[in-house]
Amino acid sequence: MxxxxxxxxxxxxxxxxxxxxxxxxxxxxxxxxxxxxxxxxxxxxxxxxxxxxxPGFIDIQVNGGGGVMFNEKTDVDGIDTICKAHRKHGTAYLLPTLISDTPRKIHEALTAAQNALDCNTLGILGIHIEGPWINPAKKGAHNESLFFDPQISMLESLPWLKSGTTLITLAPEKVNNESIKWLSKKGAILSCGHSNATTQELDNQYFNAISGFTHLYNAMSPLEGRQAGVVGKALMTDNAWCSIITDNIHVSKESALLAHRVKPKGKLLIVTDAMASVGSKSPSFTLNDEIISVVDNKLVNTNGNLAGAHIGMDESVANVIKWGIDEAEAFKMASTYPAIAIKQERLGKLKEGFYASATILxxxxxxxxxxxxxxxx
Missing domain, CATH: 2.30.40.10 (Urease, subunit C, domain 1)
Incomplete structure (x- = not known):
């Protein structure tokens, strides 16, 4: 060879x-x-x-790209289109992310991800299911009519991945403890997101099943003087990773630098939360029958709420370096740390025996x- x-x-x-x-x-x-x-x-x-x-950039939260939303084109071809679009921005691997949808759509998404893994679609590492097991008080652009507390009987009916990574973003206060325990035992990586929990609500034995926090600061109860909220819990939990959107829209420079100062090394990682507009000539797309548009370089729904991001990994990395984060640390935040977070042991470093994956800037x-x-x- x-x-x-x-x-x-x-x-x-x-x-x-x-x-x-x-x-x-x-x-x-x-x-x-x-x-x-x-x-x-x-x-x-x-x-x-x-x-x-x-090392090749790894984005664990990608809703779409190349004019395609994973929710709207939930098949191998859709996944391949998304991977190709983000490759142009330095992303070697990603988790196609399903935004809150019906149990039938979750079934389709899991099937599509497994099929893509089975046929070696380049760039896919598994799947990220973001909702619908989240809190309507922190719904963002998600459709709250789809939200529910999953029962074990329903979870057992889904075609869970036999290979690759399954990442699930949920609001722990809105999911029964037995289902959290079941998902954890199934091997899913659980992340707290779109949550309005108090610190006390997160202080229970089942919180130990939570590995991370999804898009820090966004769609989570804030840090306040009398209540630390999910933001405070995320910053204080040393063993949990936090993903962060570094488009200078979802999170300010100062807030990003604060998180970088507080979190232990290796526990803050970059995601894009990118939508179909990345790598597409069209300034708008449809999600759950709602038009999402690029306005002043940010994505908003018809109510003006932020609806994902219009950015690639290379620009995200450039931003954090411009903000003052060490260059090597920024590269780790886009490759090494995501690989560790989702347990991809042969990615994130350019070392003998690792997968031949790299980003050239x-x-x-x-x-x-x-x-x-x-x-x-």
Whole structure:
């Protein structure tokens, strides 16, 4: 099997930078990073003179892209379109995200994700189910007529993934404890989001099943002097990760930097919460029979509520670096930390034995190419 290589001005392997070096892989697996002068002359090296190579970006919350919403095109072709659209923005892998919908649609989404995994659709790692098991007081753009407390009998009827990652965003105060326990035992990664819980409501034995918090600050009870809310709980829970949207619309620079200062290293990670408009020429799309539009570079529904984001991972990373977060840390927030959060042990670093996945950026942090499973796009 042939070896391939890429080199750049700098390579960040997930831990440190390398210069005058090349990333070499064979098939789907990284062989290592070596001084370019020592690479076998038979191996053709693709060189990016002013570029930066990082571990492939991983976005665990992608609702759509390329004009497609996962809710509206819940099949392998829809997933493939979304993955291709986000590849242009540096995302090597993602979790297609189903926004609150009917049990039938959840069934379709799980089936589509498993089919995509089975046929090796490049870029999919599993699925993210965001709602409908959430709190109407923090619904955002979700349709509250679809919300319900899932019973175990219903959960048992769904075709849960046999491979890949299943991430579920739910409001713990709106889901019965037995179902939370069942989902956790099933192997789903549970994240608290769209929640209006008090700190006290989150202080029970079943909160231990919660691994993270979805889009920190947004659609969750705020931190106040007399009540820490979900935001306070998210910031104070050292073992839980928090995803954050860094489009400078959902979260301010100051709030993002505060979270970065408070959370332990490795526990704050970037998501886009991107919608169909990313990678699409159309400024609007439909979600649950409602028109969502790009207005002043932000997505809003007909009521003016934020409805996801119009941003890719490369711009998200560029923003946090511009805000003052260390460059290496920003790359980790987009690759290494998401991989750890969703237990993808062979992603997030450019190390021997890891999947051949990388994002190639220009000096302005705009994505130039993406390596996915040993294939360079």
């Amino acid at each position: 042939e070896h391939y290589a890429i080199s750049a001005k700098r390579i960040f392997d997930g831990e440190r930078f390398h210069t005058h070096s090349s990333l070499v892989w064979q098939g789907e697996t990284i062989v290592g990073i070596f001084p370019t002068s020592t690479v076998d002359e038979k191996i053709i090296i693709q060189h990016y003179a002013e570029g930066i190579i990082t 220009d000096p302005n942090y705009e994505a130039q190419h993406v390596l996915v499973n040993g294939i360079l796009f």
